Amino acid sequence: MSAYEAHFRVWRGDQDGGGLKDFHVEVNDGEVVLDIVHRLQATQAPDLAVRWNCKAGKCGSCSAEVNGRPRLLCMTRMSVFERSETITITPLRAFPVVRDLVTDVSFNYTKAREVPSFVPPEGLGPGEYRMWQEDVGRSQEFRKCIECFLCQDTCHVVRDFEENKESFAGPRFLMRVAELDMHPLDAAAETGLDRKSTAQEEHGLGYCNITKCCTEVCPEQIKITDNALIPLKERAADRKYDPLVWLGNKIRRRGQ
Known part of the structure; x- marks a missing residue:
């Protein structure tokens, strides 16, 4: 041509x-x-x-x-x-x-700093981490992110409502929370950090209504909605509303 x-x-x-x-x-x-x-x-x-x-x-x-x-x-x-x-x-x-x-995409770097980083397991030093590939396969996909912020731009929660930015991290950083929550060696729970709870209460997971627009524009073909956001929503809901989880938490608190 x-x-x-x-x-x-x-x-x-x-x-x-x-x-x-x-x-x-x-x-x-x-x-x-x-x-x-x-x-x-x-x-x-x-x-x-x-x-x-x-x-x-x-x-x-x-x-x-x-x-x-x-x-x-x-x-x-x-x-x-x-x-x-x-x-x-x-x-x-x-x-x-x-x-x-x-x-000016500094909003994204602000949100990145609000996500607590990986918590290494107690007693393991650098070079001593051992994980099965099948245990890291789910979260490894999210490491392909190049931080182009196209998902952040197309998310209507951020795009159409400026006032939501204070309380909503956006798909890229909710995906980061999901990645850490799936990590087989992340010891956040042992330090009292509940990533599922913080996703809901601090990073605005509830604002996401899974329209999949973030997945559609991802240049790395990461299935942000299906593999990160929906599973994170399911685990957060289980944590908050499952009666057996509620009872277990009640018993644990009573025993402390």
């Missing part, structure tokens, strides 16, 4: 406001949207701000919205669009704009 000219609309502006600007730019075989953004910088808009790093779909830096869908610019091939289609690129809607396609 030969080169052709595509119509792009790119959001330009900052925290004080902005709007979509039209560009016509050359597209060549095999290119991705980030290639076109770089060509725009080189030929028509040298001050266009965009965040990127690896250009290989592994750093999560070039997150933006293409035709309204959260995507990685470096993993979105131009071949998925019709030649006659207008391609609109906008910044992640859930986070404050810094300039052009760059947003």
